[in-house]
Amino acid sequence: MRRACGLARKGHGHVSPNPAVGCVIVSADSEIAGEGWHRQYGEGHAEVNAVASVKNRELLRDATVYVTLEPCSHYGKTPPCALMLTELPVKRIVAGSTDPNPKVSGRGLEMLRQAGKEVVSGVLEAECRALNPAFLTAQEQQRPYITLKWACDANGVMGSTTGERLHFSNAQGELWSHRERTRHDAIMVGRRTAEADNPRLDARRWPGHQPRPIVIGGDGSPLAGSRLAANSETLWLPHTDDLRAMVTSLWKEHNISSLLVEGGARLLNAFIDAGLYDRIRVERCPDITEGDVSAPALPADVCPVSSMYLGRNKLEIMLRKGKWQLKKV
Incomplete structure (x- = not known):
């Protein structure tokens, strides 16, 4: 066996x-x-x-x-x-x-x-x-298995209110980040992140499954001229105060059994406040930046299970207690 x-x-x-x-x-x-x-x-x-x-x-x-x-x-x-x-x-x-x-x-x-x-x-x-944590979560809880992911500096800063894009990850980190994306059915960001970064939300640096991009916020309309708007697979969702109903619909209506939430800070905190997380992935850069947006505080019911260095950066995986997990990074 x-x-x-x-x-x-x-x-x-x-x-x-x-x-x-x-x-x-x-x-x-x-x-x-x-x-x-x-x-x-x-x-x-x-x-x-x-x-x-x-x-x-x-x-x-x-x-x-x-x-x-x-x-x-x-x-x-x-x-x-x-x-x-x-x-x-x-x-x-x-x-x-x-x-x-x-x-x-x-x-x-x-x-x-x-x-x-x-x-x-x-x-x-x-x-x-x-x-099969994703399969089990979807079948038994009727929602996707949820991984929260962010990168931050040595002081736990992950962004700036000025709109300046801060870089924490390195080449190795980006490679492993794209590997992480292939392990999920979909990637979600908030509308503000999509506007500020104009991301692709793909896994072009790692072979395998290409996750479906999801943008949540505002009225749910596509961002004209954005890379994500050019992708016919992108799912645009309006702002909601009921995240649990939203993630349930991702499974029941879109067959999404695993969701990677990449930010920003407001969206990540909303998922934590709603108790919607199974796994947390944090990449920490040893440098100190000029940003003023703090990364979320780790919930009390997660525990570290693995870590590795990506150049100077440290990648940590934390799992919610009592969950079925793949413990390798």
């Missing part, structure tokens, strides 16, 4: 809003016969790819299938994996965790039992759940 977890991680940044899943097939004589993972949204699931990798089909007889998440039981972009497994001569299916999706939710495991397969679930469950 640990090998299957490692395979699942290869799908991060490529399969959302689907979960990242890994699968290992072990023959009756305890040899790995095949393995696979969900590589791309809309393409074959982990179980399908693992079965396809088995060169000697005789090795499937009485084999054990280890999969990090309960095999799906419904028709979506691909046929049900549970149905496929019922038609194979495998003996046992071991699932790391059940699928909270109401379309599955134990039905996949029950389908396998009804077909006479031996079924075991809950193996390395915590590790398997930790693979």
